[in-house]
Amino acid sequence: MKKIWAVTKREISTYLYTPTAYAVLAAFLVISGYFFSLSVLTTQSASVQSTLGNAGLIMVFMAPILTMRLLAEESNLGTSEVLFTTPVSIGQVVAGKFLGGFAIITLLIVLMMAYPLVLDYYGNPDWGVMLSGYLGFWLMAGAFLAAGIFTSSLTNSQMVAGVAGIALLMLLWVIDWAAQALGAPLEQILMPLSVTRHFADFNRGIIDTQSIIFYLSLIVGFLFLSGRVLESRQWR
Amino acid sequence: MNMIEVKQLTKRYGDKVAVKDLSFTAAKGEILGFLGPNGAGKTSTMRVITGFIPPTSGTVKVDGLDVVENVLETRRRIGYLPEYSPLYPEMTVADFLDFMAEMKEIEPGKKQKEIDRVVEQLELGPVFNRLTGNCSLGYRHRIGLAHALLGDPEILILDEPTSGLDPRQRIEIRDLIRGLSGRRTVILSSHVLPEVQQTCERVVIINNGELVAVDTPTGLATRMKGVATLSVTVRGSANKAQKAIKQIPGVLEIDIEADKREKNINRLTVSASPDKDLRELIFRALASSDVAVLELSAQDASLEDVFLQLTTEDPQRKEVVQ
Structure with a gap:
């Protein structure tokens, strides 16, 4: 656990030292802030549902930018050779890096809590629904980070990792469109894999255990795959 | 251990x-x-x-x-x-x-x-x-x-x-x-x-x-020393020096090179059997032939020589070491 925490600390300090995290946070808050103002002004309702829905789509682009460096840079700089000749396991490194990225996402969500606070000041929003939406967004962002780490494990190039991450997340984002288009029986198979469908539940105030397990499974699954990729690269 | x-x-x-x-x-x-x-x-x-x-x-x-x-x-x-x-x-x-x-x-x-x-x-x-x-x-x-x-x-x-x-x-x-x-x-x-x-x-x-x-x-x-190599620098006749050294048992080959900068100075590279140190015999032979010895040394093969011989593709060079 100490080593996971050491890797997490290193990643957080790298995020805070380099401009990437600031750029992602700023861009995210500007765009989501725009959607929030637009939603509140046009609907005149004290809700963050539409804002979080749009924020999910922004996260499809932002999460891979945050994660593209995490493993690709280690291979590119050769520091993986320094790291993986100390008594640390691949799993500990992958977990530490994920938690580093997740800390930045958590910071983003804390900053995004300004929206409910504004609504609460001027109106009478349903805090239960809003918090449920934020929980869903937090879990979904975690799953997106894990997917981004997976694409970062596949290559030495940060750019390739970022683009591949966005492509993979876009695929996950539109899976329910494909499911609807394909119809039964593929619809029954693909629909439960839709990240938007599970997120929509949270956003409506429904905290379903199945949805929590779904996102946690995505996180664990992608991190596991990242570990396997790193391991297989050592054998090549 | x-x-x-x-x-x-x-x-x-x-x-x-x-x-x-x-x-x-x-x-x-x-x-x-x-x-x-x-x-x-x-x-x-x-x-x-x-x-x-x-x-x-x-x-x-x-x-x-x-x-x-x-x-x-x-x-x-x-x-x-x-x-x-x-x-x-x-x-x-x-x-x-x-x-x-x-x-x-x-x-x-x-x-x-x-x-x-x-x-x-x-x-x-x-x-x-x-x-x-x-x-x-x-x-x-x-x-x-x-x-x-x-x-x-x-x-x-x-x-x-x-x-x-x-x-x-x-x-x-x-x-x-x-x-x-x-x-x-x-x-x-x-x-x-x-x-x-x-x-x-x-x-x-x-x-x-x-x-x-x-x-x-x-x-x-x-x-690497299949053959011992000695380097001798003398002042005087190269032929006289060669004749004197050639008489010593164990000497296999002598190469002569005249110094380009100084007259009457010659460098001799002597290849000899590696089982005996011939430096003293060479010195005495040259002294008795009235050839002044300016320098006399045994040349050791450096690690660089060994490395080059072992890692080049020429099998004849490798043979010397193996």
């Missing part, structure tokens, strides 16, 4: 064989030099020993433990400096060493003391709070060595520890490595042959992934 035991190690990358059936050992406290041309398989071998990559076949044991079966345990015993000393450019030296100390499981209570020790040993004080990305190559190597030395590991694996350093820095690093002798087992690869000759007790030479020689630097040079 062998701290490192490499047995029939083979490492392939796809179809390419990087290391083929390599076997050697390193004893406790020994400094072992690892020589070979670029692409000979040195780095691959070191990476297998450190547990960074697994072998395709064969076994590597570190302190009696198999590196594949006990990868984390064997890594605890090893300090490793990879070639080019890769570092995280956005970290300060202080943060980097702190991070590596945590990775190496150094207890929190001892961590700062240990960092202070290696900082002092490698003279990193002036750059301690500087970003590693802003440090010179010399300092980058020292930082790499510092993290290898963190935790006082029993074994040090150093891949080209002095490449890219200036002569003064090379001497400093060489002295440091020599200072570790006896306490730690060190394997170092280098292209600087005099450095290996001066630092290492034994040398492993590999070429195309295969072992070509293991011996002490002196032993290797001696093995």
